[in-house]
Amino acid sequence: MTGGAQHDEITEYALAGSRGDTAATVAFVRATQRDVHRFLANLTSPREADDLAQETYLRALHSLPRFAGRSSARTWLLSIARRVAADHVRAAVRRPKAGVEPDWELVADRAATLPGVDERVLLRELVLGLEPDRREAFVLTQMLDLSYAEAAAVCGCPVGTIRSRVARGRADLVAAMEPGGTDERLDATGR
Numbered sequence: 001m002t003g004g005a006q007h008d009e010i011t012e013y014a015l016a017g018s019r020g021d022t023a024a025t026v027a028f029v030r031a032t033q034r035d036v037h038r039f040l041a042n043l044t045s046p047r048e049a050d051d052l053a054q055e056t057y058l059r060a061l062h063s064l065p066r067f068a069g070r071s072s073a074r075t076w077l078l079s080i081a082r083r084v085a086a087d088h089v090r091a092a093v094r095r096p097k098a099g100v101e102p103d104w105e106l107v108a109d110r111a112a113t114l115p116g117v118d119e120r121v122l123l124r125e126l127v128l129g130l131e132p133d134r135r136e137a138f139v140l141t142q143m144l145d146l147s148y149a150e151a152a153a154v155c156g157c158p159v160g161t162i163r164s165r166v167a168r169g170r171a172d173l174v175a176a177m178e179p180g181g182t183d184e185r186l187d188a189t190g191r
Helices: 004-018 022-043 046-066 073-094 104-113 119-128 132-143 148-155 159-177 184-189
Strands: none
Touching: 004 022, 004 046, 004 073, 022 046, 022 073, 022 119, 022 132, 046 073, 073 148, 119 132, 119 159, 132 148, 132 159, 148 159
């Protein structure tokens, strides 16, 4: 989903939904669900993204009557998704772990040796291995096509911070994709 016209349309759906228009609310959800799911899948994991997307929409629809359009509806919704993901991670850290998280670098190495492995799968695993702030900024700007200003609004930080996180994330990805190259940050986190 790109382009200002679509963003304005999404905001109009949300504003109409905030006034009780059920059809506009449905259109708002349909217009945003793919981006919300992709964002959450890249912040957490694909298996958790469905549940977290549902939680995001539960929170958003509960708050929709108070949506005033001070930012785009897409930015507002992705901010909610970000908080849902952060709450999920905080809760997961407090719970004892039943299993061990896979070593994504090892997964990527194994996948690279298998014939026919889709490069997008490998890139996705590498993105999941980025430090969380870098991954979040990278996904928002490079995968969901938000502007740096919109991503800064979602993350609650200055535009320059987003630019820096994206640049560092790109450098981490390039280093991780080089033959025999590894990124120290990815190694240090065990991913």
